[in-house]
Amino acid sequence: MDKSCATTGNSGPKVRSDCQITLSLKNEGGISIELKSKVETLYGDSVRSLCLKMLRCLGIENAHLEVVDSGALPFVIMARLEAAVKKLTGTGMKFLPDFPEDNMYSTARDRFRFSRLYLPGNTPSLMINAGLHSADGIILDLEDSVAPEKKDEARILVRNALRQLDFRSAEKMVRINQGERGMNDLDSVIPQNVNLVLIPKCESPENVREVANHIREITAGSGLAYPVYLMPIIESALGVELAFDIARADESVVAMAVGLEDLTADMGVRRTREGNETLYARTRIVNAAKAAGIQPIDSVFPDVADMEGLRNNVAVSKALGFEGMGCIHPRQVALIRQGFAPEPEEIEKSKKIVRAYEAALSKGLGVVALGSKMIDPPVVNRAMRSIDLAVRLGLIDSEWRNESSDEIQQTS
Amino acid sequence: MSIPTVINAAGRAVPTEINGKPAIPFRGIGKYRPSGNKYGPPIPSCIDFPPDGNKVVATLEEALLRCGLRDGMTISTHHHLRDGDLISNSIFRIASLLGVKDLVWLPSASFPCNDPVIQYLEDGTINRIEGSMNGPLGRFVSEGRMRGTAVLRSHGGRVQAIQDGEVRIDIAVLVAPSADSFGNAKGTGGSSACGVLGYAKTDAMYADKVIVVTDNLIDVPCLPMEIEGNYVDCVVVVDKIGIPEKIVSGTTQITKSPDRLLIAELTAAFLEKSGILKDGVRMQAGAGGTSLAIGVFIHEILRKKGWKSKFGFGGSTKYMVEMLEQGQMEYILDAQAFDLESVASIEKNSGHVPYPVFNAYNFHSKGNLTSMMDIMILGATEVDLNFNGNVVTHSDGYLLHGIGGWQNCLHARNVILPLPLFRDRIPVIVDQVTTLCGPGELIDVIVTERGIAINPLRQDLIESVRNSGLPITTIEKLKLEAERICGKPSLPRFEDKIVAAIKWVDGTVIDTVRQIKK
Numbered sequence: 001m002d003k004s005c006a007t008t009g010n011s012g013p014k015v016r017s018d019c020q021i022t023l024s025l026k027n028e029g030g031i032s033i034e035l036k037s038k039v040e041t042l043y044g045d046s047v048r049s050l051c052l053k054m055l056r057c058l059g060i061e062n063a064h065l066e067v068v069d070s071g072a073l074p075f076v077i078m079a080r081l082e083a084a085v086k087k088l089t090g091t092g093m094k095f096l097p098d099f100p101e102d103n104m105y106s107t108a109r110d111r112f113r114f115s116r117l118y119l120p121g122n123t124p125s126l127m128i129n130a131g132l133h134s135a136d137g138i139i140l141d142l143e144d145s146v147a148p149e150k151k152d153e154a155r156i157l158v159r160n161a162l163r164q165l166d167f168r169s170a171e172k173m174v175r176i177n178q179g180e181r182g183m184n185d186l187d188s189v190i191p192q193n194v195n196l197v198l199i200p201k202c203e204s205p206e207n208v209r210e211v212a213n214h215i216r217e218i219t220a221g222s223g224l225a226y227p228v229y230l231m232p233i234i235e236s237a238l239g240v241e242l243a244f245d246i247a248r249a250d251e252s253v254v255a256m257a258v259g260l261e262d263l264t265a266d267m268g269v270r271r272t273r274e275g276n277e278t279l280y281a282r283t284r285i286v287n288a289a290k291a292a293g294i295q296p297i298d299s300v301f302p303d304v305a306d307m308e309g310l311r312n313n314v315a316v317s318k319a320l321g322f323e324g325m326g327c328i329h330p331r332q333v334a335l336i337r338q339g340f341a342p343e344p345e346e347i348e349k350s351k352k353i354v355r356a357y358e359a360a361l362s363k364g365l366g367v368v369a370l371g372s373k374m375i376d377p378p379v380v381n382r383a384m385r386s387i388d389l390a391v392r393l394g395l396i397d398s399e400w401r402n403e404s405s406d407e408i409q410q411t412s
Numbered sequence: 413m414s415i416p417t418v419i420n421a422a423g424r425a426v427p428t429e430i431n432g433k434p435a436i437p438f439r440g441i442g443k444y445r446p447s448g449n450k451y452g453p454p455i456p457s458c459i460d461f462p463p464d465g466n467k468v469v470a471t472l473e474e475a476l477l478r479c480g481l482r483d484g485m486t487i488s489t490h491h492h493l494r495d496g497d498l499i500s501n502s503i504f505r506i507a508s509l510l511g512v513k514d515l516v517w518l519p520s521a522s523f524p525c526n527d528p529v530i531q532y533l534e535d536g537t538i539n540r541i542e543g544s545m546n547g548p549l550g551r552f553v554s555e556g557r558m559r560g561t562a563v564l565r566s567h568g569g570r571v572q573a574i575q576d577g578e579v580r581i582d583i584a585v586l587v588a589p590s591a592d593s594f595g596n597a598k599g600t601g602g603s604s605a606c607g608v609l610g611y612a613k614t615d616a617m618y619a620d621k622v623i624v625v626t627d628n629l630i631d632v633p634c635l636p637m638e639i640e641g642n643y644v645d646c647v648v649v650v651d652k653i654g655i656p657e658k659i660v661s662g663t664t665q666i667t668k669s670p671d672r673l674l675i676a677e678l679t680a681a682f683l684e685k686s687g688i689l690k691d692g693v694r695m696q697a698g699a700g701g702t703s704l705a706i707g708v709f710i711h712e713i714l715r716k717k718g719w720k721s722k723f724g725f726g727g728s729t730k731y732m733v734e735m736l737e738q739g740q741m742e743y744i745l746d747a748q749a750f751d752l753e754s755v756a757s758i759e760k761n762s763g764h765v766p767y768p769v770f771n772a773y774n775f776h777s778k779g780n781l782t783s784m785m786d787i788m789i790l791g792a793t794e795v796d797l798n799f800n801g802n803v804v805t806h807s808d809g810y811l812l813h814g815i816g817g818w819q820n821c822l823h824a825r826n827v828i829l830p831l832p833l834f835r836d837r838i839p840v841i842v843d844q845v846t847t848l849c850g851p852g853e854l855i856d857v858i859v860t861e862r863g864i865a866i867n868p869l870r871q872d873l874i875e876s877v878r879n880s881g882l883p884i885t886t887i888e889k890l891k892l893e894a895e896r897i898c899g900k901p902s903l904p905r906f907e908d909k910i911v912a913a914i915k916w917v918d919g920t921v922i923d924t925v926r927q928i929k930k
Contacts, residue, residue, distance in 0.1 A: 016836055017836055017837070038836060038837075039808075039836065039837045039838060039901075040808075041807070041808035041809065041902065041904045042807055042808065042837070042838060042901035042902055042903075042904075043837060043898075043899060043901060043902070044902075045902060046899055046902070070836065071835075071836025071837040071838065072837065073837060073897065073898065073899075074899060128897075129670075129671045129674075129861060132671065132674055132861050132862065133670060133674065329670065330670035330674075331670055331673065394881065
């Protein structure tokens, strides 16, 4: 293989919002750039000057650069070019896009994680508008959706996407690779305000602790202040048996997911629509998660076209105790959110509990009661979360307290 | 030699002369009033036609010669066979072989299948095209390679220009899926059915000579007579007028893009929450994937509320047919059928009525049908901060689309443009449109995946969705967001040469397209 030439990115008739970069290092002659761009008239000059600036920054003085641009945004071009340079020189230097303040935020440990939308980590066109679909979480996937030879460039692309893209308060998640590669993934993405890391094919508490410790090293070293939560994914029979230990392996674990494709493969059974073959695994994972005080999250539903199947799947999931599931397409998000959302009776009951709690507070009472029934603080918390969720889902008005209610009762 | 230009009422520099004929600069919406009489073709007499009514001639060449084909003539065609049209190109091939020069081609629209006419533009057979251009043809014109200046008109504007005598058609070649030997013709039947011949009626009435070309000759009478044989000079029977699978899409499909679906959902929510969507609503939407999705969402709302649309204008699609058949739409008034389900519906549903909508689009007529419409869903390549719209060029300055019925439809009560904020990296909301096709005063709402901007002229609409929970924003904010994501674009550079004139619905010149600077 020619060590002086590297190609990164993608091109082709179906590729959009991406570019393919071929960089050839030379011994002399300075830098020459050959750009074929769908947006030459509007952005040709700006693409050329960005590439030139980057190459200089990364210490490249003599090279020929070919760019086939299908309307890539600057952060994509930057990722592709950095990856090409890294392939050739092994440089540790980075060329980071801006990180607008609006894109930096933290999430809460107990936030809702009903829907988390998987995005292949090397496909920019699917990332750009991902924040618009109201998923609770966005997963930039470095693992199964990225071909082995594209892992290094995907890592840079995901890093840049985390800085540049506005995911509109969705929890920013990254699914890292297993083993050593996963540690490298963490080095690259953790400093970019990742909210949660998914650990694939998790089979032991050590898998979790290794990731947790590595994240702590990175954050401690760089003085980063935001929390980074963990969601191990159980995808093997062994993982299922150790689910409880995995769930409580580290305090940063907030949820535990099940991956049914790999699990059924590991068990040597066929995945069916009814899912009887994984019933034990799923209920065990739900129980382990509940026992550890974290959220159990169901697998993805693989057939995007089958909305009725998805609806049934969500209903079963919720009934088993899962508190969310993965989405492989934005079209699944609304149905999943709706499915896991509190039902009307639950909302009405929560309203009463919250009203009773607030009434008790205003009177300085330590005990909340509804009718003759005492209400424990976790029930109040849960009711508040249901209300909060119902408001966020647009099921009730944020001013619901102003609605008339004649059912408030209270003991003194 | 450059043609003198003046600044029109929209602030655009336009010529006062196009292809050697005087042109009136745009004066503002509803400001230009025509005078004089409609154009009339020469008076024919039945004594020049066979008493048995049989007007069939052997070949298209013979028909063209009988109609007196010669240098400088204007030949009109229609695009109801869309990308499956096999006849238009052959007209110019015949003309080229006969050594005829400087023809003017007046298509109601051109399609990629018409790209071969480039050779006849190059060899001088055709002087210019007055009609839409896209793909390689658009590129050819944008690069300044056509001899004459293109003139782009809306569907209604084309009718207006023909009626007013601004364009005189020497020979109209009218391709018909079924016809009889007298020249009566219709859009259904045979192997090349397209549903409706909506574009051709005007040409039949105003052209000096009319040739009907069919591959399905049936006995007199061909019913219904969409085109009456009394207008027709010759009938030509050929093996094949079109490629069926390219005439109508087998089936139209709503968009699968989650982003476009989101725009469609937001549009439907806007129509519902603003109160524009109501029982008895009159509406029109195109056959693009996003428009179709909006139609499906509207259908759901109508069903949920127990409402019914009084009528919709086609371009019909299976989604409109579903509304009709399931009772949420009373009539489809149809100028063109976009899919096989619609073609079938015209034959079986009494509420699905062929209707020459484009005559109704004619601004120089007694009333404007589009101004009676409540909801008009349209597209655009660009919209600017003044809500001006562009549909003919892309942001790089190349001609890529025709105007279609777009300008005519702008007169509806509520004009909604569902658009992505950017396509790949190309911002759709810009400082100033590259080519002005529709004045912002007529464009009411822009719905993007990142927010909805309402024209400040429509305070009533702004008021109607206050506190609706919809993501209402301003056009300025949308533009800034597009630039934040894509970067500030450079502008295309042009030569002085005018390659195309853009007509407004009243025949005045609203803007021009200039040659791309290489």
